[in-house]
Amino acid sequence: MTKPFLYVENLTKKFPGPKGEDELTVFENVSFGIEKNEFVCVIGHSGCGKSTILNVMAGLEQSTDGYVFMDGKEIKGTSLDRGVIFQNHSLLPWKSTLGNVAFAVKAKWPGWSKKKVNEHAMKYIELVGLTGSEHRRPAQLSGGMRQRVGIARAFAIEPKMLLMDEPFGALDALTRGSIQDELLRICSRTNQTVFMITHDVDEAILLSDRILLMTNGPYAQVAESVTVDIPRPRQRETLVKQAGYYETRNHLVDFLVRRSKELQGEYDTGTNETPSHDDDQAPYPRVVAGTRL
Amino acid sequence: MLTMENLKAALLSLAILIVLLGAWEWSIEGAIVPTGDQELSEYEQLTGGSGGGSRIPAPSAVISHAITELSDPFYVRGSNDMGIGIQLAHSVGRVFAGYSMALLVAVPLGFVIGMSPLMYKALNPYIQVLRPISPLAWMPLALFIIRDSGASSIFVIFICSIWPILVNTAFGVSAVSKDLRNVARTLELSSLKTAFAVILPAAAPTILTGMRIAIGISWLVIVAAEMLVGGTGIGYYVWNEWNNLDLTSVIFSILMIGVIGMFLDSLLAAATRMVQYDH
Numbered sequence: 001m002t003k004p005f006l007y008v009e010n011l012t013k014k015f016p017g018p019k020g021e022d023e024l025t026v027f028e029n030v031s032f033g034i035e036k037n038e039f040v041c042v043i044g045h046s047g048c049g050k051s052t053i054l055n056v057m058a059g060l061e062q063s064t065d066g067y068v069f070m071d072g073k074e075i076k077g078t079s080l081d082r083g084v085i086f087q088n089h090s091l092l093p094w095k096s097t098l099g100n101v102a103f104a105v106k107a108k109w110p111g112w113s114k115k116k117v118n119e120h121a122m123k124y125i126e127l128v129g130l131t132g133s134e135h136r137r138p139a140q141l142s143g144g145m146r147q148r149v150g151i152a153r154a155f156a157i158e159p160k161m162l163l164m165d166e167p168f169g170a171l172d173a174l175t176r177g178s179i180q181d182e183l184l185r186i187c188s189r190t191n192q193t194v195f196m197i198t199h200d201v202d203e204a205i206l207l208s209d210r211i212l213l214m215t216n217g218p219y220a221q222v223a224e225s226v227t228v229d230i231p232r233p234r235q236r237e238t239l240v241k242q243a244g245y246y247e248t249r250n251h252l253v254d255f256l257v258r259r260s261k262e263l264q265g266e267y268d269t270g271t272n273e274t275p276s277h278d279d280d281q282a283p284y285p286r287v288v289a290g291t292r293l
Numbered sequence: 294m295l296t297m298e299n300l301k302a303a304l305l306s307l308a309i310l311i312v313l314l315g316a317w318e319w320s321i322e323g324a325i326v327p328t329g330d331q332e333l334s335e336y337e338q339l340t341g342g343s344g345g346g347s348r349i350p351a352p353s354a355v356i357s358h359a360i361t362e363l364s365d366p367f368y369v370r371g372s373n374d375m376g377i378g379i380q381l382a383h384s385v386g387r388v389f390a391g392y393s394m395a396l397l398v399a400v401p402l403g404f405v406i407g408m409s410p411l412m413y414k415a416l417n418p419y420i421q422v423l424r425p426i427s428p429l430a431w432m433p434l435a436l437f438i439i440r441d442s443g444a445s446s447i448f449v450i451f452i453c454s455i456w457p458i459l460v461n462t463a464f465g466v467s468a469v470s471k472d473l474r475n476v477a478r479t480l481e482l483s484s485l486k487t488a489f490a491v492i493l494p495a496a497a498p499t500i501l502t503g504m505r506i507a508i509g510i511s512w513l514v515i516v517a518a519e520m521l522v523g524g525t526g527i528g529y530y531v532w533n534e535w536n537n538l539d540l541t542s543v544i545f546s547i548l549m550i551g552v553i554g555m556f557l558d559s560l561l562a563a564a565t566r567m568v569q570y571d572h
Binding site for chain 2: 058059060078079080082083084086088090092093094103104107108137138139140157
C-alpha cells in the first residue's frame with residue numbers, strides 16, 4: 001500500500017500533570033492520511049487536541065510519540081512547505097497588507113528582487129479580492145479582510161500543504177460565509193492540499209472532501225473519516241438541496257452530540273492503526289451518506 | 294470645531310499667563326519697602342534692611358534678562374562667565390553621552406531578559422536592588438573610580454537611564470504575542486531575522502516608552518549632578534548664580550531647564566509616534 005502524501009501515525013501527546021498527579025494524555029495513537037489536492041477538515045470538541053495535532057503537523061510543537069510524514073520526509077520542525085493560517089489573523093500590525101504578504105514571499109524566495117516579490121504578493125492579494133487595500137495596515141481593515149490577508153500570505157508562499165486552525169472562528173456569520181466562498185474558489189483554482197480545523201459542521205461539509213471526527217479528550221482519537229460525496233463545484237446556496245447533505249450533516253451532529261463522548265478513550269489499546277481506514281474492524285455503525293474510508 | 298477649541302485653549306493659556314505675571318509683578322511693586330525715616334528692627338539690621346519685602350525679581354526684570362542672555366547665548370568670558378547656551382549644551386551633551394551608553398547596554402540586555410525566562414530569573418534580583426538607588430548616590434563612587442567630574446556626571450546619567458529602558462525592553466519583548474513568534478517560525482526566519490524583523494518592531498513602542506521615561510529622568514538628574522560636581526552645565530549655572538545672589542539668572546535658568554526638558558521629551562514623543570502601531 002502506498003502511503004498518502006501526508007500521513008500521521010500513532011501520534012500521542014501527553015502533558016505533564018500538576019505536581020504529584022499523573023500526566024494528561026490529550027490524544028493517543030492518532031493516525032490518518034491526507035492525499036495530495038485533498039481538503040480535509042477535522043471536527044471535535046474543545047480539548048480533544050485538534051490544535052495540537054495541527055501544531056505538530058506545522059512543526060511548531062513536538063508530539064510525545066508517533067510521527068508525521070509529508071512527501072516522504074518526517075516533519076521535525078517548521079517549514080515553508082507548509083503554510084499556516086492561525087485562528088486570529090496574526091498579521092504584523094506595523095506592516096501594510098502588501099508588506100505582510102511580501103514579508104512571507106521574501107522569506108520563501110530570499111533571492112527575488114523587490115519588484116518580483118511585490119508582483120507575486122499582489123497576485124495573491126488580488127486572489128483574495130483585496131486589491132486597493134494593499135497599503136492599509138491591519139488595524140484599518142475589517143476582521144474578514146484581515147483574515148483574507150492571512151489567507152493571501154499563506155497561499156503566496158505556495159506551500160505543499162496548507163494548515164488552518166479555525167481560521168474563521170472569530171468572524172461573524174455573514175463574513176464567514178463570504179470568506180468560505182472565497183476559499184472554495186481559491187482552492188479549486190490552486191488544487192491546494194488543505195488540513196483545516198473547524199467547529200462548524202456546515203463549513204466542513206461545504207469545504208471538505210473528507211471530514212475527520214475526533215472523540216472527546218482526554219485520550220481523544222480520530223474515530224471516523226467521513227467522505228463528503230457532494231460534487232464540486234459546490235455552492236453554499238444550493239448545498240442543502242444536494243443529495244446526501246442532510247444525511248452527512250445529521251451524522252456529524254449525532255457524532256458530536258452523542259458518540260464523541262461515548263467513544264471517548266475506546267481505542268487506547270495502542271495497536272489499532274487508523275480505526276477508520278478499515279471498514280471491517282469498525283466498532284461503530286456505518287456512515288450512511290458519507291462513505292467511510 | 295477642533296480648531297475653535299484649540300483657539301479657546303490658547304486664549305485661556307495666555308490669560309492665565311497674564312494674570313500670573315501680573316500678580317507676580319504687582320506683589321513685588323506693592324511690597325512695603327522700609328523707608329529711611331523708620332527705625333530698623335534688629336532683624337532688619339542683620340539682613341541689611343530688606344525687611345519683610347520680597348527681593349524676588351519682577352517678571353519684567355526676568356524677561357529683559359532673558360532677552361539679553363538669549364541674544365548672545367554662546368559667549369565665553371572666563372570659566373565662571375559663560376552664556377546660557379554653552380551651559381545648556383554641556384548638560385545636553387552629558388545627557389546624550391550617558392543616555393546613549395545606557396541605550397547600547399539596556400536594549401540588548403533587555404532583549405535577552407525578555408526572550409529568556411532563565412536570564413530573567415537570574416538577573417531580576419540585581420535589577421530590583423539596583424533600580425531604587427538614587428542615581429546621585431553613585432556619585433562619590435564614580436568620582437573616586439573615574440576621577441573626572443564630567444565623566445562621573447555622564448556615568449550618573451547612564452546609571453539612571455538604564456533601568457527604565459532595560460525594564461521596558463524586557464517587558465516589551467516578552468509580551469510579543471506567541472502568534473507573531475509562530476509566524477516567524479513557520480516562515481523559517483533565522484533568530485537574527487526574527488529578532489530584527491518581528492520582535493523588535495513589535496516591542497518598539499514599549500521600548501520607546503522606556504526611553505522617554507529615561508530621558509525625562511536624565512534631565513532631572515543632570516541638574517542635581519552638576520550642582521554637586523560643579524564646573525560647567527546648567528545645574529552648576531543655577532547654583533553659581535545662587536551663590537552670586539543673582540535671582541534673576543536663577544529664575545531665567547529654571548525656565549530654560551523646563552524648555553529644554555520639554556524639547557527632549559517631544560523628540561522622544563515624535564520617535565514613539567514613528568514606531569507606534571494600532572492592533
